[in-house]
Amino acid sequence: MQSPPIERTDTEYVDRVLAFKARIDAGEKVEAADWMPDEYRDAVLRFIEMHANSEIMGALPEREWIPRAPSLRRKLSLTSKVQDEVGHAQILYRVAEDLGKSREKMFDDLVNGRTKFHNVFHYPTRSWGDVAVIGWLIDGAALVTQKALLNCSYEPYVRAMKRICAEESLHLRHGEDLTLELVSGTPEQREMFQDAVNRWWRPIMHFFGPPSKPGKDALLYWGIKSKSNEELRDEFFSTYVPRLWDLGISVPDPELRYDEQGGRWHWGDPDWDEFWQVVKGQGPKTAERLGLRKHAWDTHAWVRQAFNGSAVA
């Protein structure tokens, strides 16, 4: 039995924490106004904050293709998709704000590199093939992890995830539609998609995270996460790899295969150094994108002033 990931040792606090843990293990949910251990509040806030950051940073690679969409309908659908990601950020920042951290502070921490966002959003986009890969495979990976969060012990996050998952499912169909047009299109379009898969595969593998340590995972202890990184990646493989292969598209992992006997996927473990570098803020596009956000944030301080009712100096 894992002991609670807390610092304090005073009996009264420890007893309260254990009682809290028993409740959430029994399936009870926690609301914003409930008592919760400080460590739970911190853990769930940081988790949600990183999720919100990822949505708002994820908008940046995708929005590059709005001006360049190759048809009116796709211009509309891509704009609305990115709008939805901003909407997810809005929902999640509100949940985090209600846990006690202001949006100003969260944005300030984000643009100054003090908080993190998911690895996949640190990479460049190069073609419309990337738009299809992001819309189908990356959103697919996100949906696998997000569906697992529907069991989260923190109820405001569960409510947010219900709406987010419904919208991501729509994005997935959109991404699949984009993909199907490319793989059944001209040789250039097919190559565009295969090339994007080749470039994005490793970041997608990294997205699920390094090998889990279940006994030491505070997020599993507090019922914030319910599945291990490996389980989620395996689910992703089962959902998407057979479909890619059916379309004649390969993935750049020569070891990837399904082991019928073992009932799981075998894959070539990627370079985890790259993952650690990226999440520490040294991805190929990290500095540029944070710079863009910071510039937008600083330039429009006057708008926030006008909204906060502060008088102009």
Added chain:
Amino acid sequence: MSENDHARLSLLLALADDELILGHRHSEWTGWAPMIEVDLAFSSIAQDEIAHAQILYELAEPLDGREPDALALGRHPGEYRNAIVCEHDSRDWGYTLARHYLYDVADDVRLGSLESSSWSELAKAVSVIRLEERYHLDHARSWLRRLTGAGHGDHLSGALATVAGEVSALFEPLWEEDVLVRSGELPRPHDELRQEWQDRVTSELSSYGLPVPDFTPAATGGRYGQRSPDFAPLWEDLTGLYRTHQGATW
């Protein structure tokens, strides 16, 4: 093509290109607008403009022969008929709001008139479009009220002064407009519409305590294929992928 059809096509392309090009500029804010809730609202406005352009290109198709994507994404720069004000870079939020407000009042004036066009398909399309455009005007006005009320009118007055003359050019008379006025397809000529727009803007801006800008038309010629230096990079973005893979479906 008959003179009348030529005139109708001119009108449609002017309206559609304004909406497409400005909608394109507005859509560039999606993902990094000044505030998240505002990002969502403004993105819907951008999407509406692009959808309105599509509706108008659909009306143009039987006259021109090209389908909406080919019209929107397949013409050469000199073939576009938008007012030049629509193609400028969005610069900053103050400029964007000033252009948004002045344009949407202008759009309200011209669409308000076109609702009684003798060209029934256009009149019908316009009355649908206006149901969505009402929100755009509400949005722009709310911002003016909020910003002037909070003492930030100066972010607007400079931009309004820059943009007003160029939005005036939106009402540049079309070459064959007389034909359309005679037939009732264009119920009121552009000179009259411009005056109505000027009067409305004067009265509204004064009510917000904002200085009334100079309305002398500036950056004219958009209706005749004149473009500004801002158009070429926009055109590369907007049309590049479509033109590179002619005939491909996406």
Added chain:
Amino acid sequence: MKVWEVFGERRLAEDPQVVGTILAPDLEMALLLARECYFRRGEGQRYAVRERGTDELHWCREDEVVGGVTDKSYRRPDGYVGVGAKFQRVKEELAARGVAPFRP
């Protein structure tokens, strides 16, 4: 800046339910922003906002156009109904073209 609770009403007879919250500086902007934050797919016919900590619900206009009127299927599930079948068709088309499925 204030927190506003946003209420949606799926059918006119139902009690309004909180669908989310937004930040907005005043009532007019709250109503304006709530519409596209939570109702851009027409999730309901009317909506209201309430400043957190107060009692009063403020409704949108009677004739508010929630969810737009022009074709918005590109942002709704009904715009993608045929995608599953399309996958099958594409598979068959590729096979006919001689593009074999990949097998490890």
